[in-house]
Amino acid sequence: MASGVGSTTSSTSTASTSTAKGDAQQIAGNFTQFLTLLTTQLKNQNPLDPMDTNQFTQQLVQFAxxxxxxxxxxxxxxxxTNAKAASAASATSFIGQTVTSDGKTAQLKDGSATWNLTPARAVSKATITILDAKGNVVGTQTKSLTTGSQTFSWNGRNSAGLSATEGQYTLKIDAFDATGQSVSVDTAVSGRVDGVDLSGSEPVLAIGASRVPVSSVRSISSELST
Structure with missing residues (x-):
């Protein structure tokens, strides 16, 4: 179970905030300096030879x-600030929900990992390679894929028939149609949201050990599809 709502501001966000404050202070300083110079100029101008009207107007425009x-x-x-607060409040509503998001990496838990596959067209032969977090090949399967969204489930058994350790696993898919042409396969993953990280510029959902940006979420449901 991931931790709850994170609220620690990242160093990047802190640096950006400091820069914005510095810019505002610089503008404010220039504004005050300009006002001081303008009033001093008005006080000390020669009544017999006053400032040119056009120049004075231009300075007032700059002032405005x-x-x-x-x-x-x-x-x-x-x-x-209001937009960030609204985004954070909206993101926390994902906790406890099951979301489907872009991605090729799913969590193996309780002997099962599931991906949603959507090929561009029917696939006569798809070689699906399962990789562990270090990029090592754990298992390979060959199957056909129909047109449209479908589920691919892995029982956690490696090529030797042994149970793999729980963790994150990634799919690599080489798919071809009946004519031998390569077919692209869109991959998505589903999981229950355990927490939300609000430390970055965009809320990130915690799904087990996986991290999914809110912008990658495709759909939300109360429970995983069976």
């Missing part, structure tokens, strides 16, 4: 633009 930029940055920061 800087002020608008500061207010715009504040509003954007507020919108971003």
């Amino acid at each position: 633009q800087v002020e608008q930029q500061l207010k715009g940055n504040d509003r954007l920061d507020s919108i971003l």
Whole structure:
């Protein structure tokens, strides 16, 4: 079981936040400096030879633009904060649900690992190679695939007939149609969400030892299909 909702901000996120604050402070400093210079200039100008009207207008326009930029940055920061909060709240609703997401790596647990395969067209011969986390070949199967989505299940037995250890396993598929042409096979995995990691820029779902970005989720259900 993975840990619950993570809330630790990553170093990358911290660096980005620090940079944004630094930029805002720099703009604010320039804004204050500009206002000081403008008021000083107005106080010390020669009444008999006042500032050119066009120049004064241009400076006022610059003053307004800087002020608008500061207010715009504040509003954007507020919108971003609200969007992140909404995304985090939405992601936590995945906990306890079963999701199907893009990917070739599934968790072997209780002697079973399952993938969803969707070939571009009917496959007369597909060589399915199962690899462990280190890239070693654990087993190989050859079968045909029909058009459309279908389930491929592995019972956890390696090529020697022994039970493989629980963990993550990846599929490699070489598929060909009846004419010998290569066929692409889309692969997805399903699993129950145990927790959500909110430390990065995008919420990541914890499914056993696997980590799945929310953007990779294709479907959600209350339980695994049988």
